[in-house]
Amino acid sequence: MISRSTLLHLRFPFSFFLLPIYFFALALSPNFTESRLLWSLVIIHLLLYPASNGYNSYFDKDEESIGGLKNPPQVKHDLYIVSLVLDVAAILLGWIYVSKLFAAMLLAYGLISKAYSHPRIRLKKYAIGGWLVVCFFQGFYTLLMAYAGINNFELMNMLTNPKVMWAGVLATAQLLATYPITQVYQHAEDGRRGDHTLSRLLGIRGTFYFAMIFFTATTAGFLVFFHRYFPGVELTFLLMQGPVLIFFFYWFWKVWRNEAAADYTHTMWINFLSGLCLNTFFVYLFLHNSNLVQLFN
Numbered sequence: 531m532i533s534r535s536t537l538l539h540l541r542f543p544f545s546f547f548l549l550p551i552y553f554f555a556l557a558l559s560p561n562f563t564e565s566r567l568l569w570s571l572v573i574i575h576l577l578l579y580p581a582s583n584g585y586n587s588y589f590d591k592d593e594e595s596i597g598g599l600k601n602p603p604q605v606k607h608d609l610y611i612v613s614l615v616l617d618v619a620a621i622l623l624g625w626i627y628v629s630k631l632f633a634a635m636l637l638a639y640g641l642i643s644k645a646y647s648h649p650r651i652r653l654k655k656y657a658i659g660g661w662l663v664v665c666f667f668q669g670f671y672t673l674l675m676a677y678a679g680i681n682n683f684e685l686m687n688m689l690t691n692p693k694v695m696w697a698g699v700l701a702t703a704q705l706l707a708t709y710p711i712t713q714v715y716q717h718a719e720d721g722r723r724g725d726h727t728l729s730r731l732l733g734i735r736g737t738f739y740f741a742m743i744f745f746t747a748t749t750a751g752f753l754v755f756f757h758r759y760f761p762g763v764e765l766t767f768l769l770m771q772g773p774v775l776i777f778f779f780y781w782f783w784k785v786w787r788n789e790a791a792a793d794y795t796h797t798m799w800i801n802f803l804s805g806l807c808l809n810t811f812f813v814y815l816f817l818h819n820s821n822l823v824q825l826f827n
Contacts, residue, residue: 535603536612539587540580544598547805548579551669551701553812555676557819558697562680569627570679574672577620578636582643584613589647594719595794597712597801628679635675642667654725661728665709669702693759700751707744710737711800714792734792738782745778763815770811774804 552574556562583598588610592602617640625633645651646664653660674688688694713720713729714737720727729737749771756764777800784791 532612533606533608535606536584536609538599538603539584539605539609540612540616541583541587541598542576542580544583545575545579546809547597547801548668548672549575550805550808550812551672552676553809553816554697554701555673556680557812557815558677558694559680561682566628566680566682569623570632570676573620573624573628573636573679574676577616577623578639581613581616581620581640584609584616585644586647588613589649590723592719595715597798600794600798624679629682631685632675632679635671635678639667639671639675652725654727655723657726657728657731661706661709665702665705669705670698673698673701696755700748700755703744703748703751707741707748708804711741712797713737715794715797734785734789737792738778738785742778742782760815760819763818766814767811770807774800774807777803 552571556567587596587602588605590596591605592599594602596602620640621633621636624636642663646653646660653663674694677683677688677694678685710727710729710732713727714734716727717730717734720730728740732740749768752767753764756767781791781796781800784796
């Protein structure tokens with residue numbers, strides 16, 4: 531019997547915030563089938579990500595708010611077992627229903643995600659290294675993994691495709707900009723554990739300035755990318771970013787007046803708005819770039 535604590539720590543709803551990378555890969559995909567699309571989506575977001583969440587929670591043993599859980603319950607040993615079972619299930623199902631390459635990429639992602647929190651390695655305690663590794667694997671690497679699963683392409687097919695490579699770089703750049711913001715309310719607990727996250731290194735206000743500069747550069751990169759490969763969607767992309775920007779500057783104003791506003795609630799709100807807007811845009815981009823859009827005409 532799986533405990534309620536374990537189900538909560540798997541944080542299935544948190545996969546919503548990571549969906550934009552998958553939908554971005556889908557929008558680029560020329561060779562998808564319904565079967566590969568469904569299996570790759572389920573395996574990544576309902577098996578791989580929850581397994582990673584659970585494994586990291588087991589070793590972090592957080593007592594204060596974490597992404598998707600305002601009041602995390604005490605972890606139990608079955609969380610460790612369930613997270614490993616989900617990992618194995620993801621790899622086996624990826625091998626059987628998608629491809630060997632997809633399964634191998636799932637395995638590599640799982641190993642890296644474990645290194646993030648495992649006490650013998652704990653990438654989380656390295657401000658720059660942890661930030662770069664997480665953003666590369668949740669961005670560039672995940673986009674390639676999703677693209678491989680959706681299209682059943684070989685690795686060299688992707689690595690020699692400039693559109694896919696550019697998209698992967700942009701996916702990582704987006705995370706490089708926003709990831710420190712997700713750490714901004716955890717300074718006290720990270721400090722007690724000795725985890726030197728990038729947000730702690732930058733400070734609370736510095737984290738916001740950093741995110742603003744990186745986000746501006748990343749947005750410019752997206753606009754150039756869309757102008758090159760999806761002309762006509764640039765304005766839609768900017769409009770979909772509007773709610774996120776408005777909330778960001780409103781939050782920054784509150785933090786400037788009182789740093790206590792750099793809290794869990796505001797962080798989850800910006801995560802939700804960013805996830806909602808990006809998911810909506812990339813689904814639109816997929817429909818715009820595929821024959822499925824004819825169903826709505």
